[in-house]
Amino acid sequence: MDQKKIKLSIKNISHGYIVNDDVFQAASNISLDVYDNEFLVILGPGHCGKTVLLNIISGLEEAEVGQKEIDGQPFKGSDKRIGMVFQELALMPWKTVMANTEFGPQMAGMSKQQRRKIAQKYIDLVGLHGFEKSYPNKLSGGMKQRVGIARAYTNEPEILLMDEPFGQLDAQTRYAMEEEIQRIWQQEKRTIIFVTNNIEEAIYLGDRIVLLSKCPAQIKEIYDVNLPRPRDSVSPEFLGLRKQISDNTDLPL
Template sequence: MDSKKIKLKLENISQSYIVKNRVFDAVVGVSLEVRESEFLVILGPGRCGKSVLLNMIAGLEKPVEGRILLDGEEIRGSDERIGMVFQKLALMPWKTVMENVEFGLKIKGMKKETRREIAQKYIDLVGLQGFEKCYPNQLSGGMKQRVGIARAYTNNPEILLMDEPFGQLDAQTRYAMQDEVLRIWEAEKRTVIFVTNNIEEALYLADRVILLTNCPAAVKDVYEIDLPRPRNAVDPEFLRLRKLISENTDLAL
């Protein structure tokens, strides 16, 4: 893993806001490198600044300090090479699964036959074949997340950002979606940056875990997760790492 190319690099990234005439720091001096094809998990307590950090990588917010480099070149805003899956999916309720998944390609002006062929590939990949004509209100929470993942992949990103995508799912569906995301990642081998506040989820998914402090977010520690997949949550090494990270995690305020 260490010999892999550095795909994304954050150099001393900070973000702050003016709140009631005072400066509020959300992220302070975050520097990290993301390897090509890596499944990187950013872990931290609730409301610590994880989503703010991800929004800066996605180009939705501009850092007040630092810079972000993709393949060695600084990016200054949104970039088509970076896709994002949000916790609260912005699926269009009046459009079918197929229409939601192909939407980005349609906006780009791609011909219907071509975009539908690409969209169908990812609909099949996420296990939604047969649901192409269904509307979001006809789908379960897990199925809606699959639509969001398929839509993100259809736009052919080199890096996929996932902002606590399973936080609103029930436990059983969440476990199933963790396996599903790993299956898709292993099939596609794209770089994934996954944000969570769940230690077990981080350990189950990650090649490497970046542990953040409580707000303002800063890098507290980095853990290489050298466990074979599929992982077992009661494996002694899994339990050892969970205890180690838990004891090192700041309590949410």
Template sequence: MDEKKKIILKLENICQSYVVKDGVKDAVDNVSLEIYNNEFLVILGPGYCGKTVLMNMIAGLEKPVGGKIYLDGEEIHGSDSRIGMVFQSLNLMPWRTVMANVEFGLEIAGVSKEERRKTAQKYIDLVGLTGFENSYPHELSGGMKQRVGIARAYTNNPEILLMDEPFGQLDAQTRYAMEDEVLRIWEQEKRTIIFVTNNIEEAVYLADRIVVLSKCPAKVKAIYDLKDLPRPRNMTDPEFLKVRSEISDNTDLAL
């Protein structure tokens, strides 16, 4: 089998609902997906449609009320060390330096100081934070904090990296720069990335495939394969604009 077409993660009829004062609220309704090895998959949908709920179930932070999740062909229950996550709210520990934040997962895992420093340094260098190892989060810009979060996730060596609207709180210029950084790191490291956004332009710029979700409860509305849209992509290119417009016509989002 083509390694690129190897299915690394499979969602089978995933459902989630919550008890609220007026009864039961459905958040995710019967979502089935196959995610391929090393692909950059973007999940696109409107705010509060259930995107984060879906990501939380993949990460093992929430248990689905229905359906199954398979990783490397085996059903998983709860969190798995092969799946890492970068949140919009990074939750960096303010009392720890960049180095100490990045190596935290390895420290908890009992990895020796020498080995975890070596691994953490590799990813600090990779995300462009060389020289900031001894800085604290309050000394960093928003984009730099996101780089720390990405380095921390990669340091734990996940097969799959989940990114839940990681650039939503950044200004436009920093956001564009971080999109390029994530693509650079992905092309160098070649891990599977599942990236959540409500921004159509961002989705088209980043994705190998785009999964469009409906309004809440989240259902798969459409899937777009962008493999024929060459990289690096130009947001003003006619082909880019054509794809963006086509997706916009089939989503609950505006351009």
């Protein structure tokens, strides 16, 4: 990140839903620039609209107000340049690891040989070599989410959105996967927007941390994390930043 090039930028995003004849506001006037190849973490208390924000960026939902730009060009809806890793272990149980991974290029109409090659590259990258023919119910939680990551990469997006990808994993697997995602990102640089509600995870992974307020989501503060990688989660700097962010975090509802 020598010259900070803005990859993605969202401007004045606001969004709400109608709940019981009332407008429930989920996001309020959020503007954010994300730099090229940056690991940006969006941190916020539970149910504060983090997922909504990601869904808006990915185009799964359309914001009521606001614009999105990639490389300075406005866009709407979903876009090939944006990939997503989901919160739940969103694998198709009737497809093998390979078939799950190659799903994106298959949808795009790529030839089998070509998409297999790309999928294989990322299956190897996430460390699942040898499991191509396994079905998801034979995999552990960590392995399933590795498939999710490989699948997102196989679309070869420029921006990767990750919505609490490790939220459903047990603590040990989660630590391992945090290291893994860092390794994968360093090997295959992409712009990553990673959503979490876990402060340690945020500091461990993020180049920058965007702290959201409680609902409706607003940007409360943006922290630059200038600690060298791999980060030591018990170093004084780490713990200091942790306390700083923790003190500034709203209590979840």
